[in-house]
Amino acid sequence: MSGFSGKVALVAAGHTKWGVRNATWRELVQEAGRELFKAVPNLDRSKVDSLFVGAAQPERWAFQSHVAPLVADMVGVKPWRVVQRTELACASGQSAVRSAAMAIATGLSEVALCLGVEKMNLPNMAESQTSMADVLDREFDGPSGASAPPFFALTAQRHMHEYGTTEEQMALVAEKNHANSVHNEYAQFQKPVPKEKVLSSRMVAPPLKLLDCSGITDGAAAVLLTSAERAKEFTDTPAYLLASGQSSIGGNLANIANWTTWQPGIIASREAYKMAGISPTDLGFVESHDCFSISEIIEYEDLGFCKKGEGGKYIEEGNPYIGGKVPFNPRGGLLGMGHPLGATGVSQVAEVLWQFQSRVPKQRAVGGADLAMTHNLSGAANVHSVLIWGRSAQVAG
Amino acid sequence: MPPPDPEQLPYLLDFFPLQDAESTQISHFFDELRAGRLVTSYCPPCDRLHWPPRVACDTCTAEKLEWRTLPGRGKVFAFTAMMLGAPMGFEKDLPFVIAVVEVEGAPFKVLARVDDAKYEDMSIGMAVVLKVHRLRDGRVFYRFRPA
Numbered sequence: 001m002s003g004f005s006g007k008v009a010l011v012a013a014g015h016t017k018w019g020v021r022n023a024t025w026r027e028l029v030q031e032a033g034r035e036l037f038k039a040v041p042n043l044d045r046s047k048v049d050s051l052f053v054g055a056a057q058p059e060r061w062a063f064q065s066h067v068a069p070l071v072a073d074m075v076g077v078k079p080w081r082v083v084q085r086t087e088l089a090c091a092s093g094q095s096a097v098r099s100a101a102m103a104i105a106t107g108l109s110e111v112a113l114c115l116g117v118e119k120m121n122l123p124n125m126a127e128s129q130t131s132m133a134d135v136l137d138r139e140f141d142g143p144s145g146a147s148a149p150p151f152f153a154l155t156a157q158r159h160m161h162e163y164g165t166t167e168e169q170m171a172l173v174a175e176k177n178h179a180n181s182v183h184n185e186y187a188q189f190q191k192p193v194p195k196e197k198v199l200s201s202r203m204v205a206p207p208l209k210l211l212d213c214s215g216i217t218d219g220a221a222a223v224l225l226t227s228a229e230r231a232k233e234f235t236d237t238p239a240y241l242l243a244s245g246q247s248s249i250g251g252n253l254a255n256i257a258n259w260t261t262w263q264p265g266i267i268a269s270r271e272a273y274k275m276a277g278i279s280p281t282d283l284g285f286v287e288s289h290d291c292f293s294i295s296e297i298i299e300y301e302d303l304g305f306c307k308k309g310e311g312g313k314y315i316e317e318g319n320p321y322i323g324g325k326v327p328f329n330p331r332g333g334l335l336g337m338g339h340p341l342g343a344t345g346v347s348q349v350a351e352v353l354w355q356f357q358s359r360v361p362k363q364r365a366v367g368g369a370d371l372a373m374t375h376n377l378s379g380a381a382n383v384h385s386v387l388i389w390g391r392s393a394q395v396a397g
Numbered sequence: 398m399p400p401p402d403p404e405q406l407p408y409l410l411d412f413f414p415l416q417d418a419e420s421t422q423i424s425h426f427f428d429e430l431r432a433g434r435l436v437t438s439y440c441p442p443c444d445r446l447h448w449p450p451r452v453a454c455d456t457c458t459a460e461k462l463e464w465r466t467l468p469g470r471g472k473v474f475a476f477t478a479m480m481l482g483a484p485m486g487f488e489k490d491l492p493f494v495i496a497v498v499e500v501e502g503a504p505f506k507v508l509a510r511v512d513d514a515k516y517e518d519m520s521i522g523m524a525v526v527l528k529v530h531r532l533r534d535g536r537v538f539y540r541f542r543p544a
Contacts, residue, residue, distance in 0.1 A: 126485040133484040140449040141508045143538045145479055145487040150495045153477035154508075161475075161521060205477045205495075206516060254448040254505040259475065259497070 003275035006393030008101040009231035009238040011224050012040035013350030018219030018338045019188040025062035025119040026074055032115055032220035032343075033075025040224055040234050043111075045075075048224075050082035050109035054096035054116035056089050056341035060131045061119050071115055075222075081109045089135045090291060091376035091385045092116065093221070093345025098387065100225045101241050110227055116346035117220035128216055135379050137252040148291065149213055151253070151380050153205035156294035158259045160207065162309065167207050169312030170293035171198035174211050176321055177290055177329050181336025183363040186347075188215050188338030198293075212293040217338030221347040228393050237357045242371075242395060243388040245271030250382045257382075265302040265377065265384035272373070273304070276388045277395055280304040283326050283388075284369020285355065287348035289376045290333040296320070300328070303375060303386075322366055330355065330364045345385075348374040352389045371395070416536050425464055426450045430537045435527050437503070439465040448505045469527035471498035471541060474506050478516035492516065498525055498541055513542040 014035030016028055023031075037043065053071045058064045068085045072078065082103050086095035093116030103109035122128050133147035159165045175195040181187035198211040224234065231238040245268035250256035257263035273279060280303060288303065290296035297311035305326060306314040314320065320328035331337060331351040334344060352372045354360050370391045377384050414420070416427035429436040438447045440454040440462055447454070447462075454462060476496040483491055494511040496519070511519070512528050524544035529537050 124485075126483065126488055129482050130484040136508075137449070142484075144495050144508050144510045144540075145483060145490065145493060146495050146508060147479075147482070147484055149482060150477050150479055154475040154495070154497055157477060157521075158475050202481060204481045205479055208477075210481070252449055253497070253508045 003243050004101060004105055004241045006240045006242060006390065007228055008104045008241040009226050009228050010241065010349060010353050010389065011226055011231050011234040011238045012036060012043070013224070013353050014039050014222045015186045015347060015350055016220045018186050018217050018340060018343075020121045021218035023218065025058060025064065025117065026070070028117050028119060028218060028220040029071050029074040029115065032117065032222040036113070036222035036224060043224065043234060045077050048077040048111050048113045049079055050100065050103055050112040051077060051079045051084070052082070052096040052100045052112060052114045053085040054093035054114065054342040054346055055085055056087060056092045056118055057131050061122065061128070071117075075113070075115065077113060082112070088383060088385070089378040090289065090339070090341050091345055091378035091383060092342040093347070094349075094374060094376045094385045094387060095345065097223065097225070097346060097349050098244055098246070098385065101244070104225055104227055110230060112225045113222060114225060114346055115220065115222040116340075116343035118340035118342040119218045120216045120340060121218050125216070141253050149205040149208055152292040152294055153208045155259055155298070155381070156207050156292070159294060159298065162260055163312070165297060165312040167199060168195065169315060170207075170212055170297060171195035172315045173290060173293040173296045174198045174335050176315070177333035177335040180322070180330050180364045181332025183361045184332045184337065186219075187332045187336050188217050188219075189332075189336050208292060208294070214291050214334035215338035217340040219338065219340040219343050221343045221350050223346055223349050223353070239353050239356050239389045239391060240393040241387060242390045243272040243275035244386060245269060245275070246383070246385045247271070248383040253380055256380055260298070261308065262298055262302045262377065262381050262384060264382060265299065268384040268386050269303045269375070272386045272388050278371060278388070281326060283371050283373050285327040285330055285366040285372050287331055287351055287372070287374045288328050288333070290329055290335050291339060291377070293335065295377065295381070296328060296333070299375065322364060327366050330360070330366050332364075345374065345376050348376075349387070349389075356391050414534055414536055422452045423450045427537055429466070430529055430539060433527070433529055435467045435469045435539060436464050437467065438462045446503050446505070448503065448507060467500060467502045470501040470544065471525050472501075473497070473511075473519065473521055473523045473525060474499050475521065476511065476516070476519045494519060496525070496541065510540045511542060512540050518543070
């Protein structure tokens with residue numbers, strides 16, 4: 001498996017404001033397209049040969065299917081190589097980027113636009129919560145009334161039970177990521193959240209409280225991928241895709257690998273580390289999927305940054321902070337940014353480019369990173385997907 | 398077929414009844430549940446119970462699966478309660494307990510509501526028994542209650 005080995009370049013990104021937006025789905029798409037084309041003025045829209053749209057549930061949230069051609073229309077491109085929408089719940093955005101990278105690596109596409117979008121805030125929020133619930137096995141897990149928070153609450157309870165993880169440790173994750181999103185102009189949440197506030201926030205599904213949970217968010221983001229050969233047509237400072245991994249185990253909750261060890265995350269990350277020829281601590285930073293505070297704690301463990309069960313201690317010791325061993329979520333994470341399902345994975349990739357190009361505010365700049373990883377889980381953490389990016393097309397020996 | 402009763406929609410079941418033999422090949426599962434028994438599919442060549450009940454084994458290509466009756470008891474592996482942000486129609490039930498139940502006589506753990514219990518009453522390892530939740534249109538779904 002030779003993988004991507006620097007054949008695919010990331011050259012531009014655009015981002016809308018995220019939050020509870022007074023805007024429709026198609027307006028978010030238009031904004032993201034405009035911001036992307038603003039970022040790459042010498043791109044002729046007619047040269048975009050492929051379009052990949054990350055969208056989890058436009059059918060439920062915007063009553064719209066067959067979204068790829070509509071997005072092409074909204075942003076003004078007429079692709080002739082690949083036109084595709086990717087759906088993988090919370091990882092729909094990364095799935096779009098990964099599919100585009102595969103098209104570029106095979107030579108099928110040379111200039112691919114990836115746009116992730118979700119409009120989640122509706123007048124009836126129970127309707128929106130239903131869209132989160134049917135990410136689980138709707139016929140056999142759904143009628144229990146569970147959606148995302150109860151699933152991750154059950155996970156958190158078991159992690160506390162088996163490893164002694166505490167609610168205070170989880171609150172540190174929310175505090176850290178909100179401290180980063182304060183400095184992200186696109187973030188849904190831009191106020192500092194001290195851990196005491198996390199601990200005293202309203203209970204959603206014990207032990208998870210409101211500020212342990214990512215938001216219900218409207219937003220979009222877009223990135224442009226091209227071949228390494230053509231990258232310099234668009235920017236002097238591209239990023240390169242070095243490796244990727246993805247794994248899925250179980251659909252119904254009776255069949256997931258384990259409640260506290262995310263086996264698909266272990267498999268996907270190890271595949272990618274092997275493909276890139278690196279170990280986790282070679283990474284300059286990680287954009288991981290902190291949909292809930294407990295998620296990031298398990299990710300320190302299962303993505304290989306500390307021993308199983310020591311994720312809580314890992315953050316207490318300061319490792320995942322900017323300035324620490326390997327910073328997690330300098331963008332602000334899902335906890336600080338909000339989580340428009342189809343857009344999150346694309347926004348994480350935009351952050352990689354902007355961090356490498358030193359275009360983020362200095363308060364959340366990791367500085368000098370040569371390698372970065374973006375990670376998403378989806379559904380009941382039964383799928384994990386990772387991408388490893390480099391400032392150069394090859395890993396320095 | 399009459400339009401669905403709005404009161405019946407909430408539980409994330411299909412908009413129309415799909416539990417009878419005209420609609421599904423696992424109608425036996427729902428018929429047994431209606432009679433108060435928890436059954437699931439079993440693959441003789443693999444000597445394996447499935448969850449959820451299946452019509453094709455996921456580890457072999459056997460043409461014929463069988464049904465096995467489970468004791469309808471279990472132990473709580475993990476629990477929480479939905480207190481905020483319930484899906485459509487579940488709001489009127491807030492707060493309600495959701496648990497992962499280790500099913501007696503089977504190698505799997507299922508997600509299910511636990512009725513007749515408050516979050517404060519729950520503990521890991523506590524015994525629970527099957528409770529059949531009945532909808533007015535005749536449909537059924539499994540829940541548990543403290544033993």
